[in-house]
Amino acid sequence: MIVNDLTRQKPLTAAQWTKKIAWRHAIGVLAVAFALFPLIWMISASFDTIGSLSAQKLIPLHPGLENFRTLFGNPDQPYLTWLKNSIIISSANAILQMFIGATAAYALSRFRFKGRKLTLMTILVVQMFPQLLAATSLFLMLADLGKSIPFLGLGQTSALIIVFAGGALGINAWMLKGFYDTIPSEIDESAKVDGASHAQIYFRIILPLARPVLAVITLLSFIGTMNEFLITSVILGGNQQSITLAVGMQQYIDGQYNAHWGPFAAGALIATVPVMILFLYLQKHVVAGLTAGANKG
Amino acid sequence: MKFGNKTPAIFAKIMLLGALNAFTVWCVPILISNKTWLFAIYFTISTLILDYIFLSKKRIAPKYIVPGTILLLMFQVYPAIFTGYVAFTNYSNGHFLDKETAISVMVSNSFAPVGDTTNYMQVAKDNIDGKITLIVQNTDGSYGAGTRDSFKALPTSDVTVSSDGQITKVTGYTTLSDDEIFAILDQFNDFKVPIGNERFYSVSDINAVELVEQNLSYDASKDQVTDRVAGTIYSPNNNGSMVSETGEEIEPGWTTTVGWRNFSKVINDERYRGPMLQVLAWTFIYAGLVVLSTFFLGFLLALVLNHPRMKSKKVYRTLLIIPYAMPSVLSTLVWAGMFNQDNGIINRVLGSPIPWLSDPWLAKFAVLLVQLWAGTPYMFLICTGAIQSLPSEVIEAAEVDGASPRQLFSKIKLPLVLMTLAPLLIASYAYNFSNFGAIYLLTGGGPTIISSGGIAGHTDILISYTYKMAFAAGKGNDYGLASAVSFFNFILVASISIYSFKKSRTIENMT
Secondary structure (H helix, E strand, O other): OOOOOOHHHOOOHHHHHOOOOOHHHHHHHHHHHHHHHHHHHHHHHHHEOOOOOOOOOOOOOHHHHOOHHHHHHOOOOOOHHHHHHHHHEEEEEHHHHEEEEEHHHHHHOOOOEEEEEEHHHHHHHHHOHHHHHHHHHHHHHHHHHHOHHHOOOOHHHHHHHHHHHHOOHHHHHHHHHHHOOOOOHHHHHHHOOOOHHHHHHHHHHHHHHHHHHHHHHHHHHHHHHHOOOHHHHHHHHHOOOOOHHHHHHHHHOOOOHHHHHHHHHHHHHHHEEEEEEEEEEEEHHHHHHHHHHHHHH | OOOOOOHHHHHHHHHHHHHHHHHOOOOOOOOOOOOHHHHHHHHHHHHHHHHHHHOOOOHHHHHHHHHHHHHHHHHHHHHHHHHHHHHOOOOOOOOOOHHHHHHHHHHHHHHEEEEEEEEEEEEEEEEOOEEEEEEEEOOOOOOEEEOOOOEEEEEEHHHOOOOOOEEEEOEEEEOOOOHHHHHHHHHOOOOOEEOOOEEEEEEEEOOOOOOOOEEEEEEEOOEEEEOOOOOOOOEOOOOOOOOEEOEEEEEEEOOOOOOHHHHHHHHHHHHHHHHHHHHHHHHHHHHHHHHHHHHHHHHHHHHOOOOOOOOOHHHHHHHOOOOHHHHHHHHHHHHHHOOOOOOOOOHHHOOOHHHHOOOHHHHHHHHHHHHHHHHHHHHHHHHHHHOOOOOOHHHHHHOOOOOOOOHHHHHHHHHHHHHOOOOHHHHHHHHHOHHHHHHHOOOOOOOOOOHHOHHHHHHHHHHHHHHHHHHHHOOOOEEEHHHHHHHHHHHHHHHHHHHHHHHHHHHHOOO
């Protein structure tokens, strides 16, 4: 674009603005409307005391908190238990996934050992076979394991957490290795001279340096687990007390759109807002993480 | 920095290793007693390896890699391989058990009443061990005390009978009142007292038992089940069932390998071939259309909203990525509500009950529109990044050479951005290829393809189709068939990944 420094300073005339910029805003506003409408509609539904799909207005005629009360006061479909399960499973998984990935990546980045290339290659190949596609096998496998080890059986949150931990190495190790490679190895060397063991270098030097990246990875894993539906529903299945929010809310609204719409929207709102705020807060880092892959090619 | 004290770390290490070993010592015998050999071996070997690595001073790199690898092998690699195995079995409703268990269930389920004999019975509790015991008056007038495991005769003098024939007192036992019996009624569902000779007393009422006989018996040497009353002989067929000569099967069957049958079913059986081809085609088209549409909208928005003179770019960016920040499970369900035929906001605005989710073409459109909404923010973000890093010299040179804005777009910007983003676009294709939630939560895969017997739907992609084969209620949990289709899905996804790795040259970066 030929926009030299002189013209950049000059304010646009109204005519120029209309010609060059106005239509951009028009498109932007349209796009924003499309992007935001479901969220706005959800917020409106959650505060509309009529609580049904058919009677909802964009600006609720009778605003109130009735939907939230209905949502919390249903012992057969315990929303708060689902929320708690989701938070437990997602947090445990986010931390485990980050930690397992970060640990393996440290060795792959810093040590030269026999079988290192093979390990890297294996992780790459394993990634091609996502756990998601093996949901049926995981189900049969846990049905079998649960007979001997109850907490690794179907319907157990602990089983789900460990299944997800199994997928961890494939997800983050490569990316984190790339990041560790950018941390100069002189830092480790000087620590070694100071008498640090490999574990101390890892826990007290490398991990703190990688904190921003690890935070983003943890956040993305957290959101990913919150959103996971297939494996979660297959493993936790019908156990109302151990299912997550994603599975519970689907069961709650399935086939009951008109009757359950208001409370459903209220529940969706509660789950959406914190995740969205976190996401927008870490926006810059998340975007950097997303585009990291693009610059490689 | 000081790196002196290592004691807490050593202490933590020993605690963790101790816990691991305790777990293994506890669970391996249970696994062995349940004949879960594979896991018993795997747990033992893994624990030994971990002990060795963490107690050794030398094995530094494995300390960091092996724990994750052990989990990876068990929960990602093994399930993938197991999928391959299940694809060659008849694992499905009625074929869950191993042969031994299936036969014992068959045999023990085969009770039939002998004649029309009903005997008077009183429920009592053994005074010594508190066991629930049935005091039965035999047909010949003598008495016996029976539990699930045994039946022993009682001297008539031990039993006190009231004038109306009710047993009121038994030496050594405490009779239960009707109320007490009702409280534990569910214990009697399957209560059978063996009295020898394959005959049993089976509880038929709160104070009566019925004489029943086990009809089937299994002859291990001939591998046959015989119905002793009807005289029918059942032999195993190659699908894990006992079948008579006239083709009558006994429930349940067992799990067995069936060769390529699941695969040939998908390829040759008309009920599966048509729907399968349709689902397969839609999976490719769906993933392709999602990537294309989201990329183009995201790219256009990135171009339009990236003008240097434009204000509030950041505001647009923040607002536009909101769909990406919303939990997709919930937003997809919100969309399903908005598309609701009778009451959804979309039809209320349009003023007519359009069957968005139940018409084959409209449902496809709806699925694509929701993914356009959900996927555009990502594409917008990566395109913005790519546009901002376009080499400005190239663009300036083209402008000096008199390229029109359109040429600038189609000949310079688009190809450059596409080149940069190709690996991410392929990754996005692979992601959408098995984006279960996008389909299942909006349409449930529906509307149903009628010729598929109700399993496949017009918007089903491979992964939702397999899910329904395996888990849909009332459609016959066919894990074997589902695994065969999953297996196929694995191959397709792996091929896409290989292509993508080649494109992005990840392997060359492996230093």
